[in-house]
Amino acid sequence: MATAHIGHTHRLDLADATVREWDATVVAADPEQGIVLDRSAFYPGGGGQPPDEGVLLWGGVRTRIAGTRTGDELYLVPVEGDPLPPVGTAVRGALDDERRTALMRTHSGLHVLTGVVFRDYGALVTGGNMEPLTARMDFDLAEVPADFKDRVAEAVNAELAADRPIQVQVLPREEAFAIPDIIRTATNLLPPDLEEVRIVDIVGLDTQADGGTHVASTAMVGRVEVVKMENKGRGFRRLRVRIV
Incomplete structure (x- = not known):
């Protein structure tokens, strides 16, 4: 999971996702590796969300x-x-505001999608990927009704229209894992030595x-269009979506 620092860089993106401009000092600059700042709002990528772009x-x-490179x-x-x-x-x-905002809308829309599919069908996520305002999400789902795509789209957009708050907090690992179904992927990708877990509610x-x-x-997401459902075999269902 994301941490408040990567190396010498304090990550502003985790504290406040609305930050688009900030002051910083260069602590390293290498033509092969790149530029390191003491403070940065550039999201470095991960969890399917691509890294930010912008200027210094x-x-x-x-x-x-x-883009970014982490190590x-x-x-x-x-x-x-x-x-x-x-x-x-x-x-x-x-930051490139249009790109970041589109990715935030897309990422939040995917959380609504996974929440609806888990609530209504009990299915976990097996994979996914996003670009600004378009994405795919894969689910472990053996059986689906004939109108599955339309039913999911209707339920997702009802939740978007409900204007539910999206809250972020960081909890100690033990407290986080006491929350039921906190991991929505079929495989737990959290490092075993992670002491704090960032939670999106x-x-x-x-x-x-x-x-x-x-x-x-x-x-703030807008609307989600479920463009296509693909059957990839053995309970592997892929939904392709667009944010509008």
């Missing part, structure tokens, strides 16, 4: 950020050919361990 502004220069540090990957700010440089970071519908960014309420 410094000394009248603009460095475009095409011992959270490295920001500049667009090829863009300059690297020297270590110690004060920079202004800014769609109040009254769905509570999951999750490290991504989300909107503040289900109404």
Whole structure:
């Protein structure tokens, strides 16, 4: 799960998903690895959610950020050919707001989808992937009614229209795992040595361990169109969705 720091970088994205601009200092800059800041709102990717894109502004220069690389540090990957700010440089970071907001709407919409399918059909998630305003989600679901796709879409959009609050908190591992069905994937991907678990709660519908960014309420997602259902065999159902 996501932590408050990766290496030397304090992650602003976990504390406040609405942050789009912030001040920071460069603590490392390597042409092979990338740029490390002391503070960053760039979501590094994970859990199916892609990393953010944006820019760093410094000394009248603009460095475009095409993505991230994680390891011992959270490295920001500049667009090829863009300059690297020297270590110690004060920079202004800014996310691509349209992309981040679309990914937040998509991620929250997928949580509503998984909550509805778990509530109504008892199915766990076996995989998934998202891009801005489009996604797929795979479920372990042996039998479905003929109108499954339409029934899921109707139930999901009813939950979105209900304007349920989406709350985020970090709990000690033991307390988090005391919450029923906190893991909605068929395989528990949380590291065994993880001491704190970040919880995303769609109040009254769905509570999951999750490290991504989300909107503040289900109404902010918009509407979900279930574009297609695919039968991949042996209880493997794939739903392709679009956020509108």
